Amino acid sequence: MRDLGGKVAVITGGASGVGRAIAAKLAGEGAQVVIADVDAESIDKTRTELEERGLAVDGMEVDVSRGESVNALAERVFERYGNVHLLFNNAGVGIKEAKRRIWTLPEKDWQWTYAVNVLGVANGVRAFVPTMLERGEEGHVINTSSANGGIASLPTTPVYASSKAAVTSLTEVLHFQFLLEGAKLRAHLLFPGPHLVNTNILNSDRVRPDAFRIEGQAPATYVDMKALAESAGIAFKLTQPEEVAEMAIEGIRNDRFWILSTEGNSDARLQTRTESILARANPEPTK
Numbered sequence: 001m002r003d004l005g006g007k008v009a010v011i012t013g014g015a016s017g018v019g020r021a022i023a024a025k026l027a028g029e030g031a032q033v034v035i036a037d038v039d040a041e042s043i044d045k046t047r048t049e050l051e052e053r054g055l056a057v058d059g060m061e062v063d064v065s066r067g068e069s070v071n072a073l074a075e076r077v078f079e080r081y082g083n084v085h086l087l088f089n090n091a092g093v094g095i096k097e098a099k100r101r102i103w104t105l106p107e108k109d110w111q112w113t114y115a116v117n118v119l120g121v122a123n124g125v126r127a128f129v130p131t132m133l134e135r136g137e138e139g140h141v142i143n144t145s146s147a148n149g150g151i152a153s154l155p156t157t158p159v160y161a162s163s164k165a166a167v168t169s170l171t172e173v174l175h176f177q178f179l180l181e182g183a184k185l186r187a188h189l190l191f192p193g194p195h196l197v198n199t200n201i202l203n204s205d206r207v208r209p210d211a212f213r214i215e216g217q218a219p220a221t222y223v224d225m226k227a228l229a230e231s232a233g234i235a236f237k238l239t240q241p242e243e244v245a246e247m248a249i250e251g252i253r254n255d256r257f258w259i260l261s262t263e264g265n266s267d268a269r270l271q272t273r274t275e276s277i278l279a280r281a282n283p284e285p286t287k
């Protein structure tokens with residue numbers, strides 16, 4: 001799909017970070033954009049900010065972890081716009097797990113992360129794809145994975161990495177099935193990067209529903225990625241969300257399944273992992 005003008009795009013997690021940058025980019029290309037997010041305040045803020053830049057976007061509340069909430073979103077979108085051409089299953093969360101051992105992490109951290117990062121993507125596919133197929137127009141489903149887990153797992157983030165491995169796997173299957181169906185839909189895997197992207201992901205706790213909160217544990221304190229990067233010195237590079245949005249749109253335009261930067265260390269990690277599997281050699285933890 002080369003001309004995005006007039007196309008209908010739905011972006012989950014569209015009120016912040018990568019999703020917001022994609023929304024701005026698409027609105028600038030003349031697409032009709034719906035930002036769908038669990039955080040109503042951020043939706044309003046984002047819409048106002050984009051409007052000030054002359055970019056009009058629609059906003060709808062959704063909790064991607066709940067199937068009925070995503071079904072209700074799809075119903076509203078199809079009713080208002082008739083079809084969806086670009087579905088970004090992008091909403092995702094990260095917990096405070098850096099360097100924690102896999103056997104010490106509480107069940108609620110697993111439940112919440114998997115509910116948003118994995119079921120959220122499945123719920124998006126289940127709610128939107130049948131009608132997109134029925135309409136018979138060209139369309140794209142872009143699922144946001146992460147090089148961490150989606151390509152090779154870092155040894156430091158067990159829950160997040162394993163949730164993103166699931167996103168990669170289910171999107172590969174979706175891609176195969178679109179081809180087997182002879183559908184006009186294409187699936188894509190977006191890997192934000194090449195470096196840690198300057199977003200609110202380290203502050204996900206702000207949108208953790210009470211049902212997934214751990215009794216007696218206060219919400220995680222605010223982390224500013226830029227300050228974190230600066231305190232870590234030059235070795236800690238940050239990618240801006242706008243760079244990821246550029247890469248995403250370029251990938252869709254050129255029908256790339258793997259929307260993954262060639263910069264950074266993903267290729268080296270993938271190669272090491274693949275070689276270890278092919279050689280039946282035990283892997284070493286990556287740094």
Ligand SMILES: NC(=O)c1ccc[n+]([C@@H]2O[C@H](COP(=O)([O-])OP(=O)(O)OC[C@H]3O[C@@H](n4cnc5c(N)ncnc54)[C@H](O)[C@@H]3O)[C@@H](O)[C@H]2O)c1
Pocket residue numbers: 012013014015016017018019036037038039042062063064065090091092093116144145146147191192193195196197198199200201202203204207
């Ligand atoms: N930031 C990075 O370095 C990085 C790297 C690789 C992958 N990613 C992935 O990129 C995607 C976007 O994250 P980001 O970095 O822009 O973070 P972000 O926190 O800035 O944006 C995520 C958005 O998702 C929304 N969200 C959270 N739970 C939701 C739910 N249940 N229903 C609907 N919306 C919900 C949040 O309110 C927020 O607006 C995620 O899937 C993330 O895992 C990020």
